[in-house]
Amino acid sequence: MRFLSILFFFLVGFFGYAQVTITGVISDENGLPIRDAHVHIANKTTSTNSKGSYTLSDVPKGKQKLYISLIGYHAIAETIEISTDLTLNRQLKIDITKLEEITIQHLSNSKSESSNEQVLKRATIEKFSNQTLGEALKEISGVSILKTGSTIVKPVINGLHSNRVPIINNNVRLEDQQWGTEHTPNFDINSAGKITVIKGASALQYGGDAIGGIVIIEPEVIKKDTLVGKTIINLASNGMGGSLSSSLQKGNLYGWSWNALGTFKYLGDRETPDYVLSNSGNREQNFSGGIRYAQEMYNFNAMYSFYNAQIGIIKASHIGNVNDLYNSINNQLPNVAEPFAYSINSPKQKLQHHLIKFNYERWLNEESSINLQYAFQFNNRLEFDVRRSSANNDKAALDLQLATHTFLADYKTNIGNWKLKSGLNLGYQNNFANPKTGVRPLIPSYEKLDAGLYGIAVYKFDNATSLESGIRYDFSTIEATKYYLKSRWEERGYHEDFPEFIVGEEGNQWLTKPTFDYHNITANIGYRKQFHHEMEWLVNVSLASRNPNPSELFSDGLHHSTGQVELGDLRLKKEQAYKFNTTFKKDWKSFQVQLNPFVNRISNFIYLQPIGFETTIRGAFPVWEFKQTEALLTGFDINSKWKITNHFSHELGMAYVHGQNLSTDEYLIDMPPFVINNKIQYKNESWFNFVSELKSEVVFRQNQFPNYNFETNIVVNNELTPVLVDISSPPKGYHLLHFYSEMTFKINKKNSLTTSFSIQNIGNTTYRDYLNRQRFFVDEMGRNVQIQLKFNY
Amino acid sequence: MKNLKLIALLVIPTLFSTSCSNDDSAVNEDEVITTITTTLIGGGQTITLTSRDADGDGPNAPIVTVSGNLVAGTTYSGSTTFVNELANPSEDITEEIALEGADHQVFYQLPSTVGTLTYTDTDESGKPIGLNFTLVTGSAGTTGTLIVTLRHLPNKSASGVAAGDITNAGGNTDAAVTFPIEVN
Numbered sequence: 021m022r023f024l025s026i027l028f029f030f031l032v033g034f035f036g037y038a039q040v041t042i043t044g045v046i047s048d049e050n051g052l053p054i055r056d057a058h059v060h061i062a063n064k065t066t067s068t069n070s071k072g073s074y075t076l077s078d079v080p081k082g083k084q085k086l087y088i089s090l091i092g093y094h095a096i097a098e099t100i101e102i103s104t105d106l107t108l109n110r111q112l113k114i115d116i117t118k119l120e121e122i123t124i125q126h127l128s129n130s131k132s133e134s135s136n137e138q139v140l141k142r143a144t145i146e147k148f149s150n151q152t153l154g155e156a157l158k159e160i161s162g163v164s165i166l167k168t169g170s171t172i173v174k175p176v177i178n179g180l181h182s183n184r185v186p187i188i189n190n191n192v193r194l195e196d197q198q199w200g201t202e203h204t205p206n207f208d209i210n211s212a213g214k215i216t217v218i219k220g221a222s223a224l225q226y227g228g229d230a231i232g233g234i235v236i237i238e239p240e241v242i243k244k245d246t247l248v249g250k251t252i253i254n255l256a257s258n259g260m261g262g263s264l265s266s267s268l269q270k271g272n273l274y275g276w277s278w279n280a281l282g283t284f285k286y287l288g289d290r291e292t293p294d295y296v297l298s299n300s301g302n303r304e305q306n307f308s309g310g311i312r313y314a315q316e317m318y319n320f321n322a323m324y325s326f327y328n329a330q331i332g333i334i335k336a337s338h339i340g341n342v343n344d345l346y347n348s349i350n351n352q353l354p355n356v357a358e359p360f361a362y363s364i365n366s367p368k369q370k371l372q373h374h375l376i377k378f379n380y381e382r383w384l385n386e387e388s389s390i391n392l393q394y395a396f397q398f399n400n401r402l403e404f405d406v407r408r409s410s411a412n413n414d415k416a417a418l419d420l421q422l423a424t425h426t427f428l429a430d431y432k433t434n435i436g437n438w439k440l441k442s443g444l445n446l447g448y449q450n451n452f453a454n455p456k457t458g459v460r461p462l463i464p465s466y467e468k469l470d471a472g473l474y475g476i477a478v479y480k481f482d483n484a485t486s487l488e489s490g491i492r493y494d495f496s497t498i499e500a501t502k503y504y505l506k507s508r509w510e511e512r513g514y515h516e517d518f519p520e521f522i523v524g525e526e527g528n529q530w531l532t533k534p535t536f537d538y539h540n541i542t543a544n545i546g547y548r549k550q551f552h553h554e555m556e557w558l559v560n561v562s563l564a565s566r567n568p569n570p571s572e573l574f575s576d577g578l579h580h581s582t583g584q585v586e587l588g589d590l591r592l593k594k595e596q597a598y599k600f601n602t603t604f605k606k607d608w609k610s611f612q613v614q615l616n617p618f619v620n621r622i623s624n625f626i627y628l629q630p631i632g633f634e635t636t637i638r639g640a641f642p643v644w645e646f647k648q649t650e651a652l653l654t655g656f657d658i659n660s661k662w663k664i665t666n667h668f669s670h671e672l673g674m675a676y677v678h679g680q681n682l683s684t685d686e687y688l689i690d691m692p693p694f695v696i697n698n699k700i701q702y703k704n705e706s707w708f709n710f711v712s713e714l715k716s717e718v719v720f721r722q723n724q725f726p727n728y729n730f731e732t733n734i735v736v737n738n739e740l741t742p743v744l745v746d747i748s749s750p751p752k753g754y755h756l757l758h759f760y761s762e763m764t765f766k767i768n769k770k771n772s773l774t775t776s777f778s779i780q781n782i783g784n785t786t787y788r789d790y791l792n793r794q795r796f797f798v799d800e801m802g803r804n805v806q807i808q809l810k811f812n813y
Numbered sequence: 814m815k816n817l818k819l820i821a822l823l824v825i826p827t828l829f830s831t832s833c834s835n836d837d838s839a840v841n842e843d844e845v846i847t848t849i850t851t852t853l854i855g856g857g858q859t860i861t862l863t864s865r866d867a868d869g870d871g872p873n874a875p876i877v878t879v880s881g882n883l884v885a886g887t888t889y890s891g892s893t894t895f896v897n898e899l900a901n902p903s904e905d906i907t908e909e910i911a912l913e914g915a916d917h918q919v920f921y922q923l924p925s926t927v928g929t930l931t932y933t934d935t936d937e938s939g940k941p942i943g944l945n946f947t948l949v950t951g952s953a954g955t956t957g958t959l960i961v962t963l964r965h966l967p968n969k970s971a972s973g974v975a976a977g978d979i980t981n982a983g984g985n986t987d988a989a990v991t992f993p994i995e996v997n
Contacts (some may be wrong), residue, residue, distance in 0.1 A: 196852075340964075340986025355983055408844055408965055408987050409909055410916060417844075458843035465837070503839045511872040526839045527899070528868060578870040585870075635874040637846055637866040639962075639989035735960055738922040740991060 021067045041077045044108040046088060052273070053316075060087040061102075065483055069173055069386040070316065085527045088112065092244060114244060130522045133439075133478045133488040134546020134560045135222040136616055137601035138162075140215040142240070146810060147760070147776070150254035150263045150285070151208050153187075156233065159180075160217050161673030162616065162657035164692035167792040170290045170332045170801050172369075173303040175205075176791065178219050178618060179653050179691050180232025183569045184595075189237045189375070190323065192312060192395040195424035195449065196373050199463070199571035202582065203795055206373035206399060208306035210252070210265040210283045213240030219618065220601045221544060221564035224474045224490040225430065225443060225729040228542030231622065233596040239279070241312070243270025248770075258780075258804035260302065260360065261287035264451040274316065277461040287334075288362035289669075290797040293784045295357035299332040301364050318382040318718055327373040336404060337797040339583035341639030343734045345796065346745050354798045359781040366413060388433035391443075397424040403457070405580045412458065419454035422462055439478040446471050451570065462575045462586060464502035471495045484550035493538045496567055500574060503529040508576050518590055534573070535588055540565035559602040566594040572626050578636070582793070585634050585643040592648055597622040610663040617656040625651035630728040630747055637795040640732055642747065646698040650682040653691075667704055673697040678724065685795050686726040691755070693722035693790055709774075712761040721753040722790045751795055754787035756780075762808075776812040779803065818874035846870040846906055846988050851961055853948060855889035862959070869899060875990060882995040883928070885953035891930070891946045893919055895988065910963070911944060915988075918967045919943030920979040921976040924957040927994055930977060940969040941977070957997045963988040983986060 046068050047058045053072025058065065059770045062084040081103050089095035094113040100108075138160045148156035154165045164176045174181050187194040187205055196206035219233040226234055242248065247270045255262040267281035272520030285304035290297045310323030336354030340344050348355065371624055377395040384390065398421070405417035430443035447470035453461040476490035506528050524531035546560035575588035599620040606613050629647050633640040655677035662670045675695050679688030699715040727748050733740040762776035784803040788795040847869060851862040860883060883889070895906040899961035910917045914936030920943065921930045927951040932941035964984040967974060971981035 338985060340984075343989070344986065356889060406965065406985055408906075410913055412843065455838050455840040458841060460842060462838050501837050505868050505871040506873040507868040507873045527901075529839060533836070634872055636870050637849065637864060637875050637988050637990060638870075639986055677906070735922055738924055738957075738960070740958055740960075 039078045039080055040102060040105045041059055041075065041385045042079050042102070042106045043075045044106075044110065045071070045073045046110050046112060047072050047222055048093075048321065049111060051111075054090060054093075055661045057088055057090040057112065060089075060670070061085070061100075063483070070383050071386055073386075103538075103784045117390075118511075124402040132218055132222040132546070132560075133486055134548045134558055135218050135220055135601065136558055136605075136614075138217045138219075140212075140217075141250055142213055145209060145212050145215060146252060147778075147806065147808075148209055149252045149265055150806065151209065151210075151664040152237075152255055153205050153207050153215075153237075156209055157215065157217065159414075161659050161695075161697065162219055162655075162675045163217060164675070164691075164695065164791060166201060167789065167794075168204075169331075169337070169794050169798075170297065170791075171287075171300070171331050172202050172204040173199065174198075174203070175222075176692055177217065177233035177235075177237060178620065178655060178657075179679055179688075180620075184230070184232035184566060185235060186230050187235045187237065190239055190325075190377060190776065191379065191393060191428075192375060192377055192397070192426065193227065194373075195397045195422060196371075196399045197401050197422055197463075199569040201335075203369075203401070204329075204331070206329070206371055206692060207237070208265075208281075208304065208308070208325070209310045211239060211281050211306070211325065212237045214238045219616070220261055220560060220599050221285045221542065221597070222488075222490075222546060222560050222564040222601075224476055224492045224542065224544055225441060227472070228474075228494055228540055228564055231564045231595060231599070231620070239310075241270055242277070243284075243684065245272050245275075249809045249811075251813075253809045255807045256287065257638055257806070258801055259287035259290050260286070261301075261362070263287075263304070272312075272314070274314050276311065276313055278309070278311045280307075282307050286362075289360050290801045291360070295354065295788045295800065296360050297334050297801070298356055298358040298361070299335040299365055299368070303330045303364070306327065316383075318380070320381075321377075321379050323375075323377050324525075325373075325375045327371070329369075329371045330364055331369045331371070333367040333369065333794050334794055334798055335367075337363075337582075337794045338367050339797075341583070342633050342642055342732050342745060343639060345583065345642060345747075346734050346743055348797050349746055359731060366404040366406050368404045370400075370404070370416070372398075372400045374528055376396045387435070388431070391428070391430045391432075392432075393428040395424075395426045395428075397426075398422070399424075402556075415461045416454075416457055418461055419457050420451065421452040421454065422731045423452075424449045435516055439480070440476070442473075443476040444473045454728075459580065460503070460577060462577060462579060463570050464500045464574050466500035466570060467496055468496065468498040486548045488546045488548070489544065491541070491543045494538075494542070494565075494700070496540075497536070497537045498567075498570075499533060500570070502532050502534065502574055502576075504532055504576060505529055512576075512587070512589070514590060521590075536573075538565075538567045538594055540567070540594065540776075549680055554607045556605040556607075557603070558605075560600075562597075562599050562601075564597045564599065566595045566597075568594065568626060568646075575646065580771050583641065585641045586628070587643060587645045589646050592626060592646065593624045595622055595624050595626055611660065612662075613658070613660040615656065615658055618654070620653040622653065624648045624652040625688075627651075629689065629726075630730065630732045633732050642730070642745070649684065651688055652680045652682055653688070654678050654680075667702055669701045669703070671697075671701070681726065687724040689726050689728065689748075690791065691722065691724065693750070694720040701740070707763070709764040710761070712762075713759070715758040715760070717756045717758065719754050719756075719789070722750040725750055725790075745797070750790040751788035754785060754789075756785055756787070757782040771811070771813045774808075774812075776806075776808040776809070776810075778806045780806070834973045837847045842869065842897075842899060845897050845899055846895050846963075849893065849961060849963075849988055849990050850896070850943070851891060851893045851959070851992065853883065853889040853891045855948075856884045857962060858884070860889070864991040864992070865898070867898070867903055868971060877990065879992055879994070882997045883948075883950045885950055885955075885996050887950050889948040889950070890933075892946050893944055895963065907944060911942065914942040915969075917942060918964050918965060918974070918982065918984075920960075920977060920982065921946065922960040922962070922964040922979065923948075923994065924955070926955045927957040927959075927996055932975075932977060936967075936969075939946040940975050943977070950996050952995050957994055959992045959994045961990050961992070962986060963986070 057068045152173040157175040159360040166174045216236040221230040251266040263285040283306040288301040290300045308325035312321035379393045402416040403418035419423040426447045448470040472494040474492035480486045514783040544562040575586040658674040679691035696718045760778040764774040853860040864875045897904040934945040967982040967984035
């Protein structure tokens with residue numbers, strides 16, 4: 021083939037043009053065209069279309085390097101002499117040994133042309149098989165975690181979390197009641213093949229409300245005819261339990277393919293260096309499966325996933341009233357610490373999330389495709405509390421059933437140097453707050469309708485420079501059905517502002533139907549420039565809008581599981597954020613560095629502020645109110661990778677956020693403190709792919725915090741005494757060391773076993789974290805030794 | 814392929830129909846205590862101390878009433894009741910507490926100059942519940958507060974708890990009220 025093409029060049033070749041056009045078709049061993057193969061000649065690159073063909077124009081003449089690659093195939097690297105327009109057809113051979121790399125199909129196209137996408141690959145995700153999505157995401161600098169205890173973990177991107185960080189799983193926006201800080205993403209980390217984080221709202225196709233950023237999770241799709249299996253077994257010393265996750269995948273380029281995955285987790289009480297965190301165990305039983313039928317010009321897939329978790333809430337964090345809170349803060353010791361147990365008692369959460377998705381993609385021609393998708397999600401959240409009457413102990417104190425239907429239609433096309441994407445989405449959501457719990461729900465029943473429309477255009481000046489711009493319109497209407505205590509309705513001043521919402525009366529409560537409509541325009545513009553091979557600059561400015569969530573609007577009383585009164589506000593307006601984000605990447609041969617400063621100016625920023633206490637017959641409770649302010653978040657993330665020798669490498673990650681409340685000239689509450697992570701790795705492929713890592717995690721004390729301390733009366737020596745409740749002061753900074761090592765044994769060509777051994781918190785350091793809601797009550801987990809066995813077959 | 818489409822068509826409408834079950838009825842709250850009454854009988858008089866929180870966990874603070882002053886050096890026979898007046902008819906929670914006596918204890922905190930309390934009831938394991946007690950008042954002219962606390966799942970074996978010291982009791986507070994007391 022190579023000989024032929026050189027011969028061809030000698031026969032037909034003539035001179036006079038400095039630049040030529042190269043075309044060709046890339047196919048597999050059976051002669052079937054390969055889509056998305058990467059073709060690189062001289063300094064020009066492109067990918068093959070659905071017919072396997074490619075065109076590269078303006079290729080300089082002379083001796084040039086030709087490089088063709090696609091994950092899962094042997095790459096082709098040749099040197100060719102170019103003097104005229106050429107047709108270069110090549111066949112790629114499947115690479116069995118690279119099976120593990122085989123990942124995503126054309127979903128892997130970048131989500132945002134001008135934003136820095138940071139990716140967690142499968143190998144990293146697998147390390148967190150026993151943990152949570154949030155803990156895996158923390159590997160990316162600029163992502164921190166907001167915890168409630170040790171198993172409820174939410175990702176925080178550049179200081180923002182919950183509804184400001186939508187999670188897109190398998191092209192479906194996860195609707196799992198993310199409005200609460202103690203609501204963990206209802207997602208099995210084992211079902212992720214690749215996780216991408218974009219620190220901004222630039223991926224407009226997924227929505228315009230990603231004020232903090234967006235997490236995009238994609239499954240593995242194997243595009244060749246093979247059957248692969250994987251089983252991961254984890255054992256952890258802290259919690260005395262572990263997990264088992266097993267998956268099977270039948271891949272295929274065309275025709276039928278399918279996959280199935282099951283995960284079980286079983287862990288008991290976690291332990292700090294000094295005591296047991298009683299009732300901190302958790303369980304998970306997850307399943308997911310999908311089928312796919314693909315032909316050259318279309319594919320259809322259907323998938324179902326079920327997340328089922330039971331999470332214990334640390335007993336010591338269940339406080340009665342402000343007296344207990346004061347004692348807990350001042351004693352720095354939990355009021356209960358029992359011997360280790362596996363059992364999970366109240367307070368606890370039972371979470372279930374179902375997702376069903378149907379997706380149809382069709383290529384209209386070589387350059388355009390449409391994608392239609394319907395998804396249904398059903399999320400059931402049960403919170404069990406310590407009830408006064410033991411007869412009620414098996415009855416949930418909160419039972420929310422959230423059903424979400426979404427329909428998406430997307431169109432993509434390439435015209436010359438233009439890449440265009442547009443689409444629409446329709447959604448219907450119904451939340452049902454079961455009144456049979458015997459406890460007034462903070463989140464009411466509601467119905468919500470959404471409709472959105474977007475258009476994104478990317479113009480490529482050349483292969484190194486592109487400009488991206490997008491605009492999106494969203495309409496949303498929500499109607500809630502909620503009983504308000506008449507006294508609360510007046511205390512909030514709603515009798516003056518919203519008399520029209522009252523539709524009925526029942527005893528000392530008003531039956532209300534608050535209704536709100538929102539029209540949002542969001543937009544984004546970005547630029548990407550690659551300066552020769554080593555340096556890249558990306559800049560992006562986005563406008564994002566987020567509507568207040570049901571918790572921010574409707575909360576109206578005592579949150580039993582946290583022992584605090586939470587008050588929403590029907591007057592809250594939508595949040596609007598202007599985020600400026602830029603990334604510099606510099607790549608020397610053995611040293612890479614990436615710098616990502618940002619400015620996020622948020623109008624009507626909604627936050628929860630402690631404002632004092634309210635007295636009820638149970639005693640006094642701290643009151644937290646949702647407030648709105650003008651906010652400015654600035655900061656930077658820095659990453660570097662240094663390949664010191666063939667065996668040693670070093671990684672650095674740093675993240676800093678400064679949050680300013682512009683209206684009150686105070687700092688913003690709950691901003692992540694400054695973090696520095698250092699990792700030294702030793703790698704030796706000849707010792708069964710031996711990898712060994714030592715990681716240092718330094719978290720500084722957050723010195724930038726607002727003072728929301730309040731005074732209350734507590735009983736001291738049988739008399740009421742005024743005291744100051746210090747709920748504002750952040751805990752001390754801390755330094756943790758973690759160890760990780762692994763080895764891979766090839767059993768035969770297809771089968772391998774990877775064993776890993778890791779220790780988290782080697783020094784068994786006692787510490788508390790500012791972004792843990794239970795920092796008032798207990799220390800963080802102590803040392804944890806983990807063993808992982810991973811079989812690939 | 815055809816089969817799949819058929820399945821899809823069948824599944825979608827079922828999902829729609831199952832997810833739209835709305836029930837607008839108000840929550841019948843079964844955890845609320847609105848009214849705590851401590852009754853003291855002795856020296857020929859009956860004194861009632863009442864704390865009533867008509868909106869439960871709502872914003873309004875409980876209203877506390879004390880029917881009269883205590884007489885110095887007198888032994889009162891006391892009892893405390895817990896009622897939910899929001900239920901219709903109103904629900905007496907005192908019986909439930911007595912039935913699950915081992916899981917509950919009522920604590921009384923009072924300056925010793927004002928008076929001293931002794932439990933007079935027990936649960937099945939001989940530990941106090943605290944619904945009934947005797948109060949011996951101190952000398953005339955003393956004032957102070959009587960704090961009545963209902964604890965759920967206290968550690969009754971902890972030091973001092975059976976004698977009425979709340980310090981090591983643990984558990985959760987189901988009710989806590991403060992009455993002003995005057996001894997003449």
